Amino acid sequence: MISYVARRLLQSVLILVGISVVTFVLLYLLPADPARQIAGRSATAETVANIRTQLGLDLPFHEQYLRYAKGLLQGDLGRSYLQKTEVSTLIASRLPASLLLMAGAITCELVLGLAMGLIAALKRGSAVDNGLMLASFVGVSAPQFVIGIMMLYVFSVVLGWFPIGGYGTFSHLVLPSLTLGILGAGWYARMMRSSMIDVLRQDYIRTARSKGLKGRTVLFRHALPNAVLPVIAMIGIDIGLFMSGIVVVESVFGWPGIGQLAWQAIQRVDIPIIMGVTLVSACAIVIGNLVADLIAPFIDPRIKLR
Amino acid sequence: MASDLSAAVPAAAAQPGALARLARRKLALFGLSVIALIVVLAVFAPLIAPYNPDEQFFDGLTLEGAPLPPSAQYWFGTDLVGRDLLSRIIYGARTSLVIGVIANGASILIGATVGITAGYFRGWIGTALMRFTDLMMAFPALLLAIVLAAIFRPSLLIVAMVIAMVNWVQIARVLYTETRSLAERDFVEAERALGAGSFRILTRHILPHLTSTIVVYSTLGIATTVLLEATLSFLGIGVQPPTASWGNIIFENQTYFTSAPWLVFIPGVAIILLALAFNLVGDALRDVLDPTQQGHH
DSSP states (O other): OHHHHHHHHHHHHHHHHHHHHHHHHHHHHOSSOHHHHHHOTTOOHHHHHHHHHHHTTTSOHHHHHHHHHHHHHTTOOOBOTTTOSBHHHHHHHHHHHHHHHHHHHHHHHHHHHHHHHHHHHHTTTSHHHHHHHHHHHHHHHSOHHHHHHHHIIIIIIISOOSOSSOSSSHHHHHHHHHHHHHHHHHHHHHHHHHHHHHHHTSHHHHHHHHTTOOHHHIIIIIIHHHHHHHHHTTHHHHHHHHHHHHHHHHHHHTOOSHHHHHHHHHHTTOHHHHHHHHHHHHHHHHHHHHHHHHHHHHHOTTSOOO | OHHHHGGGSOOGGGOTTHHHHHHTSHHHHHHHHHHHHHHHHHHTHHHHOSSOTTOOOGGGBOTTSOBOOSOSSSTTOBOTTSOBHHHHHHHHHHHHHHHHHHHHHHHHHHHHHHHHHHHHHOHHHHHHHHHHHHHHHTSOHHHHHHHHHHHSOOOHHHHHHHHHHHHHHHHHHHHHHHHHHHHTSHHHHHHHHTTOOHHHIIIIIIHHHHHHHHHHHHHHHHHHHHHHHHHHHHTTSSSOTTSOOHHHHHHHHGGGTTTOTHHHHHHHHHHHHHHHHHHHHHHHHHHHHOGGGOSOO
């Protein structure tokens, strides 16, 4: 167990190092000259040259990387070209809003997905099952910006139930969470359905039935917990979906998180911010996968540690 | 004997009647019809589209300069500068399919090369390739595509390549696992013992067993590609106007969505239909081609 955890931790650290190399190479390849961007249009050649030296842009490739990596370890993600602020400060100030949105999305996808999957499994082969599975397919086939704008139109503009974007109260949270959660709900519905069908076929369910337990007891005490656990173990992996999704969802709903920060940076070609958000997201994904792998054996003892 | 050994593992793609069984599934049939319709629209766009998609009509806007709602003259209404939305949707089908085919073809090519090489040869090459794949998996696809699109100036081909660079990872992982287990099977060992070279084993004995997986992932991959292209175009860093793409139609017109919702709903439904169609067909293909998953329906 300890050696498994240690090996998994080491792997994650190596991937984090790899991530820093990839982001650095991408930054290095970018056609835009950071020194000129920071100095502004009216700067003299001398000022630009000074900034270049200051940033270490005249150093050889590997020395530049070491500078960059050292900065990362100290939490330095560079400075925004246009906002003249540390990228890490910007990200930190917007992270809580994104985390709130993700919590909302996880709630939506679990409630929707597990309920749909459970009903589909119990009504297997019926029209309800087919309808739910088609709905789950639509859920994974619909781009989030389309779902978001459609929901805004129907629930905010026409029905007036929710505010048209923004941040602050619970009602602001509902539509963005649903939009971000629908994709995952589609996957969870399909996984939950097959997991439940699988569990219902097991011997211990037959035993429980044959010793005369009520259908409901068998279902909720014996089948459901066993079917839900392996599905729940996937939450850590969802972080990757969320990290891509928040850029779109936050920009549609005007939600002040790191996704909107990235979107605004795209419009202004503010590269350090885009890179910072990418780096933070990649780290979140690595940590999410690590946590998912580490808790999986506790949730489902049949999973063997490799 | 050696040549018969490979027949012990069912080569799914060669199964007769796979198409017939596919056609018996209602959802797959629906998906196939949608794909066929969109392909026809894309190929014959100049013949089908009622107007030039880039022409701004004098009577295409209200007196106040707002887009026109759907009518007998403009079936899907007009967009914010008075162009015919139906014609732009029809030409947008071209963009989606061209990018879908190029990007997906390229990502399958990269993914298959990486996955099969790593799975067959193993060793340090295999380890290095798969560690790199793991690394790429840690990046959120959309953000990585955004960074790449910022490095290269977006054109149709560049958008396709950006999508390919992001999407090859999954197929590489799947083919790696399959190739690895195939390479350890007896029939491959037997071939090797008979003196067959790696190239012959790969092309004659391993690749045929991977075709069904590749077919399934190519189909599902087009759905992913269509969605990613639409999202990049919606963010303004994908296909650039005036070239019509379903994503950039929404990008251009989103400020009007409260007063002219059709400008978002119609292209939005088009994207959903196309992605849904490929997902339905891909999923059905997986059931039909995978002999281990039968008895599912």
